[in-house]
Amino acid sequence: AQSVAQPEDQVNVAEGNPLTVKCTYSVSGNPYLFWYVQYPNRGLQFLLKYITGDNLVKGSYGFEAEFNKSQTSFHLKKPSALVSDSALYFCAVRDVSGGSYIPTFGRGTSLIVHP
Amino acid sequence: NAGVTQTPKFQVLKTGQSMTLQCAQDMNHNSMYWYRQDPGMGLRLIYYSASEGTTDKGEVPNGYNVSRLNKREFSLRLESAAPSQTSVYFCASSDISTYEQYFGPGTRLTVT
Numbered sequence: 260a261q262s263v264a265q266p267e268d269q270v271n272v273a274e275g276n277p278l279t280v281k282c283t284y285s286v287s288g289n290p291y292l293f294w295y296v297q298y299p300n301r302g303l304q305f306l307l308k309y310i311t312g313d314n315l316v317k318g319s320y321g322f323e324a325e326f327n328k329s330q331t332s333f334h335l336k337k338p339s340a341l342v343s344d345s346a347l348y349f350c351a352v353r354d355v356s357g358g359s360y361i362p363t364f365g366r367g368t369s370l371i372v373h374p
Numbered sequence: 375n376a377g378v379t380q381t382p383k384f385q386v387l388k389t390g391q392s393m394t395l396q397c398a399q400d401m402n403h404n405s406m407y408w409y410r411q412d413p414g415m416g417l418r419l420i421y422y423s424a425s426e427g428t429t430d431k432g433e434v435p436n437g438y439n440v441s442r443l444n445k446r447e448f449s450l451r452l453e454s455a456a457p458s459q460t461s462v463y464f465c466a467s468s469d470i471s472t473y474e475q476y477f478g479p480g481t482r483l484t485v486t
Contacts, residue, residue: 291473302378302464302477303417310473349416353473360424361407361432362475366416 261286261354265365272340273373280335280348280368282324288356292333294324297347297367306348309333320344340372376400378478380465386484387455395450395481397465405468406448407475408432408440410461417464423448455485 262285272278284290291310295303307318314326324335335348347369351362378399387393399406408420419432421440429440437459439451448467452459462482466475 293474295475295477300480302479303466303475305474305476308474361419361422364417366414 261290261352261363263350263352263363263365265348265350265368267368268366269369269371271371271373274342275339278337278340278344278370278372280350280370282333282335282350282365284331284333284350284352286352286354288354290333291353291355291362292324292326293351293353293362294318294322294333294335295349295351296320297349299346303349306335342372342374345370345372378465378467378476380463380478380481382481383479384482386486387452388486389456391455392451392453393455393483394452395463395465395483396447397449397478398447399465399467399476400446401467401469401476402445403467403469403476404445405470406442407466407468408438408448408450409464409466410434411464411480412461420450420463455483457485459483460485 264283293308294306297303309316309326317323347367349367350365353362381396404425407422409417418434423429423442426445441449462480464480465478468475
């Protein structure tokens with residue numbers, strides 16, 4: 260079975276400060292991990308993914324995420340937040356070696372960047 | 375290149391009415407999905423189609439049917455709408471070699 264948890268419903272950060280949106284996962288095999296962003300009244304947009312290789316993954320809009328196998332985490336980070344980063348962020352996991360074809364999504368974290 | 379398109383954008387139904395939500399993708403993806411999004415529940419998978427000619431149930435299939443019309447199109451049908459089906463519905467597609475999903479803009483459905 261696969262599952263993903265986003266422990267914070269909301270994250271508040273001041274513009275210019277670093278931001279972190281947390282994600283932890285549980286799989287029986289090897290994970291494929293994804294981050295998506297959803298702006299108001301829009302569909303989800305792919306930000307970045309970890310499949311294999313370097314644990315630090317860089318994605319769109321200056322976001323990056325670090326895969327940590329020992330802590331089963333895949334936190335989303337950005338060095339300097341922008342007001343325009345305010346949105347809903349979803350983490351997703353797919354247990355490829357466990358035979359899962361379909362990703363499981365977290366419940367989402369609302370990021371609010373204050374001017 | 376429009377990506378994933380969905381129609382309609384908004385719909386209001388009365389309990390018991392039926393309707394079909396349309397989805398099309400122009401990225402030549404093999405796999406397509408239907409999700410519903412409800413506050414505090416995240417995304418829940420209704421049905422998916424791994425490839426043309428196949429469909430499978432997801433987490434919440436009751437009250438829905440799907441048709442994979444061809445490689446481009448994947449429709450979702452509500453045969454007898456219920457207030458519990460009030461939600462925002464998203465269609466998505468993905469390629470077998472890259473894994474990430476591409477989402478449509480959504481259909482906001484209200485059942486009264």
